[in-house]
Amino acid sequence: MTRLPQFIENVQGKLWLTEDEDHNLEIRYHIKEVLFEEQSKYQHVMVLDSYTFGPMLVLDGIVQTTSRDGFIYNEMISHVPLAYHPNPRNVLIIGGGDLGAAREAAKHEKVERVDLIEIDETVVRASQLHMPEVSGGTEISPKIRIHYRDGVEYVKNLKAEYDVIIVDSSDPIGPAVELFSEAFYQNVHRALKDDGIMTCQSESPIFYQDIMAKSYNRIAGIFPHTKMYTAVVPTYPGGFWTFTLGAKQALPDPEQVRFDIDARYANEEVIRGCFSLPTFIKKQLEK
Amino acid sequence: MTRLPQFIENVQGKLWLTEDEDHNLEIRYHIKEVLFEEQSKYQHVMVLDSYTFGPMLVLDGIVQTTSRDGFIYNEMISHVPLAYHPNPRNVLIIGGGDLGAAREAAKHEKVERVDLIEIDETVVRASQLHMPEVSGGTEISPKIRIHYRDGVEYVKNLKAEYDVIIVDSSDPIGPAVELFSEAFYQNVHRALKDDGIMTCQSESPIFYQDIMAKSYNRIAGIFPHTKMYTAVVPTYPGGFWTFTLGAKQALPDPEQVRFDIDARYANEEVIRGCFSLPTFIKKQLEK
Numbered sequence: 001m002t003r004l005p006q007f008i009e010n011v012q013g014k015l016w017l018t019e020d021e022d023h024n025l026e027i028r029y030h031i032k033e034v035l036f037e038e039q040s041k042y043q044h045v046m047v048l049d050s051y052t053f054g055p056m057l058v059l060d061g062i063v064q065t066t067s068r069d070g071f072i073y074n075e076m077i078s079h080v081p082l083a084y085h086p087n088p089r090n091v092l093i094i095g096g097g098d099l100g101a102a103r104e105a106a107k108h109e110k111v112e113r114v115d116l117i118e119i120d121e122t123v124v125r126a127s128q129l130h131m132p133e134v135s136g137g138t139e140i141s142p143k144i145r146i147h148y149r150d151g152v153e154y155v156k157n158l159k160a161e162y163d164v165i166i167v168d169s170s171d172p173i174g175p176a177v178e179l180f181s182e183a184f185y186q187n188v189h190r191a192l193k194d195d196g197i198m199t200c201q202s203e204s205p206i207f208y209q210d211i212m213a214k215s216y217n218r219i220a221g222i223f224p225h226t227k228m229y230t231a232v233v234p235t236y237p238g239g240f241w242t243f244t245l246g247a248k249q250a251l252p253d254p255e256q257v258r259f260d261i262d263a264r265y266a267n268e269e270v271i272r273g274c275f276s277l278p279t280f281i282k283k284q285l286e287k
Numbered sequence: 288m289t290r291l292p293q294f295i296e297n298v299q300g301k302l303w304l305t306e307d308e309d310h311n312l313e314i315r316y317h318i319k320e321v322l323f324e325e326q327s328k329y330q331h332v333m334v335l336d337s338y339t340f341g342p343m344l345v346l347d348g349i350v351q352t353t354s355r356d357g358f359i360y361n362e363m364i365s366h367v368p369l370a371y372h373p374n375p376r377n378v379l380i381i382g383g384g385d386l387g388a389a390r391e392a393a394k395h396e397k398v399e400r401v402d403l404i405e406i407d408e409t410v411v412r413a414s415q416l417h418m419p420e421v422s423g424g425t426e427i428s429p430k431i432r433i434h435y436r437d438g439v440e441y442v443k444n445l446k447a448e449y450d451v452i453i454v455d456s457s458d459p460i461g462p463a464v465e466l467f468s469e470a471f472y473q474n475v476h477r478a479l480k481d482d483g484i485m486t487c488q489s490e491s492p493i494f495y496q497d498i499m500a501k502s503y504n505r506i507a508g509i510f511p512h513t514k515m516y517t518a519v520v521p522t523y524p525g526g527f528w529t530f531t532l533g534a535k536q537a538l539p540d541p542e543q544v545r546f547d548i549d550a551r552y553a554n555e556e557v558i559r560g561c562f563s564l565p566t567f568i569k570k571q572l573e574k
Contacts, residue, residue, distance in 0.1 A: 025315070025338075027313070027314055030312065030313075051310075072565075206356070233526075236526075238519075239519055239520075240526055263566060266565070266566070269563035270565055276556035276560040277557075279551055279552060279553070279557075280551045280552060
């Protein structure tokens with residue numbers, strides 16, 4: 001190889017990607033092969049085949065999802081709102097260019113249409129070509145329609161269009177920064193039908209407690225029924241990840257919720273129990 | 288500093304500890320200061336003050352617990368069996384030299400005595416001196432009695448002595464290897480009273496699925512009522528950790544279990560909900 005992609009280093013013939021959490025904690029992945037590299041209009045996009053996690057989608061040097069554990073995040077961001085909605089026919093996903101959340105949403109029988117609004121077609125192309133375990137490859141459900149547009153702009157002009165909206169953003173830096181703004185969530189609220197439910201990823205309760213609490217409180221200021229839930233995502237720092245769900249109407253009792261989709265992490269017990277928060281997270285939200 | 292402790296490297300004036308998971312994934316901690324270093328009869332013992340996690344107990348180069356997140360593991364290995372036992376008066380802890388599990392167990396009003404059997408007094412000394420957030424420091428509950436003995440030998444001659452036994456071991460290499468043997472769990476079973484409950488840590492469901500499934504099945508072969516539960520331990524690889532609980536009598540319905548101990552991770556909801564396993568873990572246990 002004559003040129004090493006950005007973010008990759010060669011140490012005595014071995015390739016490594018280093019994620020630097022706060023200059024004091026580094027996670028280093030041994031890389032087998034660079035499967036994809038392209039500087040898109042929005043960000044630097046790679047798929048790296050790693051020894052430990054298989055192919056990984058890496059944006060601006062940060063691991064977004066891996067073939068080994070991507071199912072956990074994608075199942076939990078999509079199946080929870082869909083299971084708690086009485087009749088989720090029309091679903092909007094903002095971001096989610098790895099197609100994993102769209103693929104999970106399309107599994108629900110009641111779901112008729114999944115609109116995916118991804119700003120960066122490079123992410124979709126890379127995921128379809130090199131992350132089939134996550135994206136499902138190039139053959140996707142006919143329910144899914146991909147629109148290469150800016151999600152922030154897209155939701156500005158919608159009114160009562162969707163049953164469920166999933167905000168599947170990267171971290172609040174780079175192209176995703178506006179997906180954490182209050183104006184955006186007000187538009188999401190308006191874009192939902194009267195019994196609509198939204199979810200977003202709300203970051204790590206260990207490393208980004210501030211962003212987590214702000215995300216939750218922003219949504220709780222707009223939606224009358226707001227709940228945080230967690231999942232374990234091994235490739236995210238600290239392993240622990242939070243999601244925030246906002247609903248326009250009261251949610252059903254978890255014990256009444258049914259879930260029979262064939263999934264690898266989510267099941268009825270998990271979908272019912274995911275809102276049980278450890279005390280230290282509750283305290284962060286109360287601050 | 289004239290000599291660097293084993294496992295620590297100095298890179299351009301900064302100290303780092305590198306944990307090597309499988310030669311393909313490295314976690315690197317930036318170290319502020321080496322607070323304690325001693326080669327004991329059993330293992331290499333350090334307490335390293337890290338920038339991200341504060342003081343960390345490190346045995347043979349492997350991070351065991353940290354001041355920032357040690358409470359999660361210690362609360363979950365102790366409060367779950369104690370909450371599900373109707374009358375836990377006498378508690379035995381095998382290992383647990385950081386004293387965190389003993390400290391949590393002693394919080395239960397019904398608990399009268401906590402016998403801690405730790406093979407390596409160096410671990411206890413280091414934890415008391417340099418990890419007070421975990422150990423509670425040098426002033427410990429009068430309920431706790433520390434015995435510097437081999438836990439494997441200790442349980443050989445007991446019969447119906449304890450209500451709850453907690454096996455708080457390090458990984459099944461080095462001094463802890465026998466704490467994963469079948470003979471040991473048969474002795475633990477005999478050491479428990481007729482309504483006794485035991486728990487042990489049963490490793491990562493991501494990186495050590497084989498050890499996890501073997502630990503569970505070994506206990507399920509001896510105890511009539513066996514359940515796995517999980518917690519998120521950010522400083523363990525993958526973040527996700529499993530515990531296995533074995534009971535001689537049927538456990539109460541989780542909804543009947545009360546828990547009002549002041550804790551940072553555990554609460555009544557968490558104690559009731561922790562047995563909900565993701566599908567991929569259930570499948571590993573069925574293999």
